[in-house]
Amino acid sequence: MASRLRDNLVILLGASITTIAFMWLNAFWKSVENYRLGEKYLQRHEYIRAITFFDRSLHWYTPSNPYVYKSVERLWEIGHIAEKQGDIQLALIALRTIRQAFFGARSFYTPGKDWINKCDKKIASLMVKELGKQEPKKVISTPSARKKDPCPNIFWTVVLEVGFLGWIGSVIGFLTHALTGGRTSEVRPRAGIIWGAMFVVFYALWIIGMARA
Numbered sequence: 001m002a003s004r005l006r007d008n009l010v011i012l013l014g015a016s017i018t019t020i021a022f023m024w025l026n027a028f029w030k031s032v033e034n035y036r037l038g039e040k041y042l043q044r045h046e047y048i049r050a051i052t053f054f055d056r057s058l059h060w061y062t063p064s065n066p067y068v069y070k071s072v073e074r075l076w077e078i079g080h081i082a083e084k085q086g087d088i089q090l091a092l093i094a095l096r097t098i099r100q101a102f103f104g105a106r107s108f109y110t111p112g113k114d115w116i117n118k119c120d121k122k123i124a125s126l127m128v129k130e131l132g133k134q135e136p137k138k139v140i141s142t143p144s145a146r147k148k149d150p151c152p153n154i155f156w157t158v159v160l161e162v163g164f165l166g167w168i169g170s171v172i173g174f175l176t177h178a179l180t181g182g183r184t185s186e187v188r189p190r191a192g193i194i195w196g197a198m199f200v201v202f203y204a205l206w207i208i209g210m211a212r213a
Helices: 002-043 047-059 066-084 088-104 113-131 136-140 154-178 189-212
Strands: none
Touching (some): 002 047, 066 113, 154 189
16 A cells, blocks of 8 residues: 555656646747747837737746846836837836736746836836826826736635645545555545545635635
8 A cells, every 4th residue: 555655646746747847848938939039029120019029928937937037128128218219108018018927927926026116116207207297206106107016815825725735635635545456446435535525625726716816
């Protein structure tokens, strides 16, 4: 029994590591592809298309991905160029893209907080120019200048994490306690019902938590 449990855990661990590695590499490559397309359109001065692809690169966010921050720098550069050309709307689009992308990648923490704060200040400054006012503090307090930070709901974030971990645990429990040993594995009825029910409950918590967090 102990040997079978160890084998199942090794298989599950190996599959999990392989899946995570594949997901990271896929997201990284997609980020690189979109960054390169953004660079191509930036060189052509097609700023809207460049923003589109830099935004896509940002949405393939993965930890330790340098192309995420390269895309941020290019978007900031587009905002600077647009401001110099007097195109305030284009500058705002570029800066808001940075802000929204980092909030879109949030979980227990929000990445790019320094960039978010930097963009908030610049957006306020640009809106002063657009509205013809001289007091940034008044503009930054308005909903159009700075929206409420869309931080995740802590309660539902905890629910989704508990659901995810419970779901993984119920799979392990089903494999180790509900299946019999031998050449042909069979399901123990009572254990199968218990672990199967736990699988459904925790999976539902995970999905509900993601929807509400």
